[in-house]
Amino acid sequence: MALFVLTYGYHDTPLRAERREEHLAHLSKLLEQGSLVAAGPCADLTAGIIILRAEDEQAARALVDQDPYTRLQVTKDRTLREWRVTVGSLG
Incomplete structure (x- = not known):
């Protein structure tokens, strides 16, 4: 399995707040399946990062x-x- 990093910004839309619970439920499902390593917004809340585990791109x-x-x-x-990952580990 390979690791993939997704980076993204956000559009200025009320959908971000309205659909946050669905987004988090999706991420939780991926975590349970072993496909999600970590996810979260940047400290300034203008972008997010998701680390995935998958067979290929x-x-x-x-x-x-x-x-x-x-x-x-x-x-x-x-x-x-x-x-x-060259140095360190993600378990």
Whole structure:
């Protein structure tokens, strides 16, 4: 399994608050399935980062595409990249 880092910003839309619980439920489901390593907003709340575990980029992209924030265009400037940990570990 490979690791993938998703970074994104947010559109200025009330959907971010309205659909937050659905977004968090999606992330919780991914965590239970072993596909989510970590997720959260940046300290200034203008962007977010999600670290995923998937077989390949296509599988990681499918996980991102299922997120309500992605489907509803709450997020913008999404970048998904494979990440190789060189120092440290993510358990």
